Amino acid sequence: MRVLVVEDEAKIANALRQGLEGEHYDVVVARTGEDGFFRASAEVFDLIVLDVMLPGRSGIEILRALRQKGSPTPVLLLTARDAVDDRVLGLDGGADDYLVKPFAFPELLARIRALLRRGRPDQALRLQVGPLEMDLVTRRVSRGDRELHLTTREYEILQYLMRHHGHLVSREMLAQDVWKETARATPLDNVIDVHIARLRKKVDPDARAPLIHTVRGVGFVLKEGAP
Amino acid sequence: MSLLRPISVRTRLALWYGLAVGIALIVYAGVVYAFFRASMLEQLDGRLHDDYEAAEHAFERAADGGLRWTSDYHDPDATTVEAPWVEVSRSGGPVLLRKPAASDRRDAPFRTRVYTHRLGDEEFVLRVGRSERGVERELRELLLIFALCLLPAVVFAYLGGRVLAQRALAPIGAMTERARTITAERLAERVSVENPRDELGQLAIVLNDMISRLERSFDQLRRFTADASHELRTPLTAIRAVGEVGLGERHDEAGYREVVGSMLEEVDRLSRLVDGLLTLSRGDSGHLKLDRRPVDVVGLAREVTAHLGVLAEEKRQSLTVEPQEPIFVDADALVLRQAITNLVDNAIKYGPEGSAVNVAVTATREEATIAVTDQGPGISDEHRERIFERFYRVDPARARGGVGLGLAIAKAAVEANGGRIEVRSEVGGHSTFRIILPRSSAKV
Secondary structure, rough: OOOEEEEEEEEHHHHHHHHHHHHEEEEEOOOOHHHHHHHHHHHHOOOEEEEEOOOOHHHHHHHHHHHHHHOOOEEEEEOOOOHHHHHHHHHOOOOOEEEEOOOOOOHHHHHHHHHHHOOOOOOOOEEEEEEEEEEOOOOOOOOOOOOOOOOOOHHHHHHHHHHOOEEEHHHHHHHHHOOOOOOOOOHHHHHHHHHHHHHHHHHHOOOOOOEEEEEOOOOOEEEOOOO | OOOOOOOHHHHHHHHHHHHHHHHHHHHHHHHHHHHHHHHHHHHHHHHHHHHHHHOOOOEEEEEOOOOOEEOOOOOOOOOOOOOOOOEEEOOOOOEEEEEOOOOOOOOOOOOEEEEEEEEEOOOEEEEEEOOOHHHHHHHHHHHHHHHHHHHHHHHHHHHHHHHHHHHHHHHOOOHHHHHOOOOHHHHOOOOOOOOOOOOOHHHHHHHHHHHHHHHHHHHHHHHHHHHHHHHHHHHHHHHHHHHHHHHHHOOOOHHHHHHHHHHHHHHHHHHHHHHHHHHEEEEEOOOEEEEEEEEEEHHHHHHHHHHHHHHHHOOOEEEEEEEEOOOOEEEEEHHHHHHHHHHHHHHHHHOOOOEEEEEEEEEEEOEEEEEEOOOOOOOOOHHOOOOOOOOOOOOOOHHHOOOOOOOHHHHHHHHHOOOOEEEEOOOOEEEEEEEEEEEOOOOO
């Protein structure tokens, strides 16, 4: 999977390159708007991560130009301002998704995965991570041969974690995607922590082989073995 | 008027004053002149009548059938211009007698009276006249006197007006000087109020009120800036310290994970803080875009308690919402829900284990009230006023998580929806936060 990152800030660009390469993406970084537009026009990418605030040509101009040329490549916009105008402008300009800086890296990864998955509808009726199984039709969850009795909320959280298994899930992602909470200032962190603690009691009653791991300062990850 | 605008108020007032006095004097002079002229002419007419009476028996038929003056009739002041002039003629016929005989003095402004007189069986016309020159001269003198007096009077009035205006406006000058010295750094000073009942006293009071409000908001801003920089610096200091110490020591992988995770936690706190500030500043600048439509507040309250219910469960608190029936207000549901969330979150946070948190929605015809009551320690008077300020904490030593913006955001959110927020509390007792919103006009 080839990803073009158009970002002028050196530190962010490098972090994105490293982080994405760590997830086995093939990353090309462009540091100016012109360079980004040139590469996006000349080469083939599966996805473009585009900063809005660029020296020279703004990300939105590049996006418009690309869409005018008929480029179908999915574009994820990074906006520094939490301004509605920017989002509207970006989505009108043909962006497929946007992320407000400062963003959590796990969230960026999740969005990228979602964009790359798009067009291939998720037909799964069952989710499985190691001994953990979830039947999406009957809503039955079991670990090994032990059935788990989950509340609706716990079921939704576990489903989200299982869909992103092996990947970090931040509290913000849970708040946004499970609670559908858009305002970032709403205090849901404690609520999420309580739910995760309860879920963990049910999923990982013995501490020897836990599946739900807390990654300090980032969020949670569902996977077998060490986080 | 626009031409006069650049001139000072004092000069303008004096000019108006002078103008008013001038107009009054001109009107007065006009009236006096008219009366005086009428009375002079009346006097002249009286003298003409006297002249007629003197002349009416002063002519007789002469021997030749003509007319002649009687010998004893003579004009007393025949030599002066002021002398009367008498003419006798047959009606429609030529002049028969004239006195003084020499001239037919019709050059000057002349006032004549015509009488008829019967002598024997014949009717004669007597024309008596006197010059108006004397009257005119006197009227002209009167006008001259008026004119000579008008100018000094107007100048005097102007100067007097200036002095008056200066005296009246002197307090404004003093106020201006005083206000000029009151800057952002010296907002504790006030304009002096000399007489609180007159207009200038009122102005001074209004100015002082304004300065007080400015002082309060400057104080708030100053506190806010100090608090904000403190709140921003705390996580930065932590990040720096953890990073520096982490780099200085050798760790295994888990150790480094611990260091980075600890730094990320602080980053999280920092982002949350910036998000909160951004929300507030958007409210301040009026950029908060509201989508106001009828919203069921009872439903919103239930949604919030469903979200936060687990927190209450953890503390074995009961969390209840009353009543069951929906109550509608016009509000932006998302923004209002955030306000309710912050209040309920606080109530759970500050209520002791096993206590009760109640959300009661009541309504009158005009207003709906959402009251969130906890059984926490209560809030003393000194804190109650400032509890909605940004970063204000009742107990700074025991900052219980959060960034200290919850109530400020709740207040901004409620006010953006046209409502108000209040707190009632007893020390050692319960606290009740009330959100009061205007009712929805549409009944759904």
